[in-house]
Amino acid sequence: MQDLSISRRALFASATSFMAGIAALSRSTLAQQRPLIIGQTFIAGGLDVAEGSAGWAMVSHGVAENLFTVDRYGHVVPQLASSASRDGDMAWSVTLSPGRRFSDGTPVTASEVSAALSRNVERNPATRASVGRLQFIPIDDLTMRVITERPTPVLKSVLAEWGFAVARAGSSGPAFTGPFRVVSFETGSRLALEPNPHWQRPSSHSVTIVRFQDGQSLALAFRSGEIDLAFNLPVESLGMGRADGLRTVKTFPVAYQYLAILNTRRTVLSDERVRRAISMTIDRAQIVQAIRGGKPSASLWASIFPFGDVSVSPTDRRGAAMLLDEAGWVPGSDGVRTKNGVRLSISLWAYPQRPDLATMQPVLRSQLAAIGIAVETRMTEQATTLARSGDFDILLWAQHTAPAGDPAFFPGLFLASDGGNNFAGWHDGAMDRLVAALRNAVRPDERVAIARQIDARTREAAPVIPLVTPEWHVGLSQRLASYEPWGSDYYIVRGDLTAP
Amino acid sequence: METLPHAMRGRRFLEGVAFLFLVLAAAFLFVRMLPGDPVDIRLQSSMVAGDEATAAVMRSTLGLDQPLWLQFVDWIGGLSRLDGGRSLASDRPVLAELAARLPWSFAIGNGGLLLGVTFGTLLGYASCFHRHGIASAFSRMLVIASQSIPSFAVAFLVFWLVAVELQWIRPVFGSPIERIAGPILVVALFATGPFARVTFGTLVAVQSSSWFMTALAKGLSRKRAMIAHGGRSVVVANAAVLVPELGWAVGGTAVSEIVFGVSGLSAYIVEAAASRDYAVLQLYLVAIFVWLGTAHGCITALRSRIDPRPEVRR
C-alpha cells in the first residue's frame, strides 16, 4: 500500500516544488522601476543606418532622426534641419536647426551631417532610388549645400526617406540624435534604450524593445501584463482574455496598402483585358470582412493622403466575364476557361510575414473561380527574391506607398519601366511620362492631379491592383494609455511616448 | 600479441583526431552543398537591386571566391584560434553569437528532457502498479496527444495558463529561470509520453523474468521488487530512447523558444539557413554533433555502469 503512495507522492512533490521554486524566484526579481516594454514583431537588424533597412528601424525605435520627417497628418516637417530652399535646377541649400546634439554630446553641425549622409549614400543603394546620387557639402556650421543627380522639387521628402537617417560614427559605436539612445542590443531580439540627455525634452522612462517572432505570443505577453505597448496585435487575438480596465487596444489606419502585383511578362497576364477582368471581379468588401478590418481601396495610396483616392468601383462579374470572352478564354467543362488548349490557371503568392495576405489568398481564389480562373495558392518566405525572379503570376504585397508623404516614391519604384522594383515587368510609355511629370511638378496641387492620373492609368492597365488599406491594433498598458499611434510602423517610439 | 601501451594511446589519439576531422568536414560539406548563394540572396532581398560589382566585392570579402578546399583550411585554421568567422547577417563573430544563444537552448532541451524522463518514469511505474487505472489511461492519452497536437498549440496553452491566467511566471522580463520554465515544461510534456510507455513496457517484461520471481519468493512486495530490481532495466531502456529523443528535442525547443521569446539557437539558425550564412551554420552543426556525441557518450557510460551485461530483448 505504501509503495503506491510513494510514487504518487513523489510525482506530486516534484511537480509542486518545481512550480513553487519558479514562483519564488519570480517574486524576488520584482524590485526596480521597470522600463517601458515595447513588444513588436520586428527589430533592427543592426545599428548601422547605412546597412539595409536599419535606418528605418532605428528611426522607428526612436533612436535616429532625419533632417525632415513626416508628421501624423502626412506633412513633411523639419526635424534636424529647419528649412531647405532650391538654389538651382539640381542644387539646394539646407539649414540645420540650432542647438541640437548627438547622443554622445557632440554638436550637430553641417560637416557632421554631411559626412554621415554621404556615407549612407555611398553604402546604401536605397538612397539613390528617388533622385540619384546626392552630394552633401557643408558651407558653414549650420548650412549645407545638396546637389542632386536628377532635378526634384521635393528634396525635403527625399531627405525624410529612411535611407537618410543621421548617425555619427562615435568612438564607442554610432551616435544618434533621437529621443532615446542605445544601452545594449541583443541582435535580433532585444534593444535596451535610455533617455537621450541631449534631446530637447528628455524622457523620464527607459524603454526596452522586444521582438516577438509570433504575433500570438506578443498578444499573450500583452495579456499577461508584461508588455506596455504591443505593436500590431493579430486581429484574432483581440477577443482573448478578460476585458479589464488595465489594458486598452487602439486601432488606427495605416499608410500601407495591400496590393496584388500581376506579372505582365506571363502569357496569360500579358493581355490587359485579362488583368482588367481580374480587377473587376475582386470584391474588396469581402476581403475586408475576411481579414476583419481595414478599408477597401482602389488607389495606390491610402486615403489619409490628399492624393489618395477613396472611390472604389463596384464588383462587376458580368463585365469581367465578357472581357474574358472577348479575349478568347472560353469556359471549359470543369468551369475553368481555356484558350487554344491552355487552361486559365495562375499562381497566387503571399508571404507569412504579413498574415493578412495569407488570409486573403483563399478569398481571392474563390472570387476568381467565379469567373472561371483556376488559382493555385503558394507561399514564400522570401518575397523580394521571388518578386525579382519573376517566377510568379500574382504576388500579394504589402507596401507603405508614401513613406515620405510624397506620391512619387511608389510609381517611380514600382510602375516606371526603369523602376528598381518593377516586379510586374510593365513597360508603358504613358506611365513613364506621368512619372517624369510627377518628378518635375512643383506645386502640391499639380502633384495631386498627376497622382490621380497615375491611379487612373493603373486602373486601366492593372499591372498592380490595390486591394485594402489595413488598420492595425496597438495594445497599451495603463502606463501608456495616452499614447496615440500614427505613422504606421515608421514612428513607433517617439519623444512624446510618456507625455501625460 | 600485446600492443605497447603508448602506441595504443597514440592510435586512439589519431582515431580521435580523424573522427573530429570527419565531423568538421561533414559539417562543412553539408552546409556548402545547400543550393543557393548567400551573396545573391543578400542582394536580392535588399530594397533596390544590386549589381555585379557589389556582388564581386562581397564575395571576396567573405572569401567565397577562393577554391573550396582553401576555404575549408581557412575555416579549420580559424577554429583552432577559436575564431569561427563572422556572421554574414550581423558581421559579428559567429562564436560570440552562438555562445550567447546556446545556453538557452541547452537549458531548455536538456532540462525538458530530464523532466520528461522523470515524469515519464514515474508515470510508467504508476501505470504498472495500477493496470487499467488512471495513470495507464493518462499515459496512453499523453502519447497520442503528443503525436497529434502541434507543439505550438501546447506552447500557447502553457503560456496562457502559467503566465496570463495564473500569473506564476513572467516569460518576457523575468529572471532567466522564469524565462525558460515555460519552454522546459512544453518540452517535458512532449517527452513524457514515450518514456512512460517504455518504462511500462520494460516493467511488464521484468515481471516475467526469473530473478523477479526470485525476489518475490524472497518476500519482497511486488512494488518494492519492481522499484529495487526493475529500476536498472528501466534506466537502461530509457537510456536507449533518450538519444533519439534528444534529436527531437533540438528541434522541439524551436517552437517553445519562439512562443516564449527566448533568444535561443533555433530561430537564429532558421534565419541563418534561409540566408545561407555559412559560418553560422557550419559552427552550429559542429556544436550539435559535439553536444549529441557527448550526451550519447554519457548515456552509454551510465548504461554500462548500471548494467554491464548485454541487454536481453523480448
Next chain:
Amino acid sequence: MPAKRHALSLLVVAGLVALLLLAARGSDPHAIDLLRALEPPSLAQPFGTDHLGRSIAVRLADGLWRTLAVLFLLTAVAIPAGFALGFLAIFGSEAISRFAICFARAGVAVPTFILALAATAVFGLSPVSVGIAIGVAAAAQYTLLAAELGRTALKEHFVLASVALGVSPVGIAIRHVLPTIAPVLRRHLSTDLARAVVAYAGLAFIGLGADTGRSDWGAMAWEYRAWVFEAPWLLFGPAAAVGVLAGGLSYAMDD
C-alpha cells in the same frame, strides 16, 4: 488475439475514413462563406467552420489524400532503407556491417530539425519534403533496431538449424529475422507517422515556410494556429484527425 485486434482497429479507422469521405463528397473544400465563419461544431458541420466559413470536415477529407501520401512516402523511404541496411549490417561482411551501422548512427545523430532545414533549403518546405526528411531519420533508427534485434534472433537454435540446413541468408532473414523485427518496427513506425504529419505544422511555425495551397492536416494546423483561444475547434479538427489515425495505427500495431 493480436490478429483480431489488428483487423478490428483497421476496420474502425477505415470506416471513419469512409464516413468522412462520404460526408464531404461533392463539396468544394475551397468554398468560402463569410456569413458562416467560425461556427462551432454542429450536426450540419461536424467539425465546425473556419474563419472563412469553409467546412473543416470537407477540408479534412480533402487533406486526407495528401496526408496519406506523406505517410506513404515516409513508409516507402524508411522501411525498405531500414531493412536493406539492417540486412547488410547483419549478414554483410565485417567492413560492410560496420559501415552500415556507422551510417545509421550518423543518421540518428543528426536531429530531424537539421534534416528538415536541409530538405527545405533544397526542396522548399512542403509536407512531402518533411515526410522525406523524417523518413530518412526513421530509416537510420530502424536500421539500428533491425541490426540489434536481428543479431539476437540469429543466436536462436532454430535459426542455427536453418543455417546448417543451407537456407540462404535472404531466406533466414524473411523466415526468422523478420517476425522478430516486425512488431518493434511497427510500433516505432506508428509513432513516426503521426509525428511526421504534425511536424510540418511545427516547422512551418518556426519559419521554414508554409504551403497552404493544397492542404494537408499539418498545414491546416498551422493555418489555424491563431485561433487557439477564440475558436479552439479549428485546431481540434486536424488534431483529432491525426490523433485517430495515430491511435488507430498504434492500437493496430502495438503488441
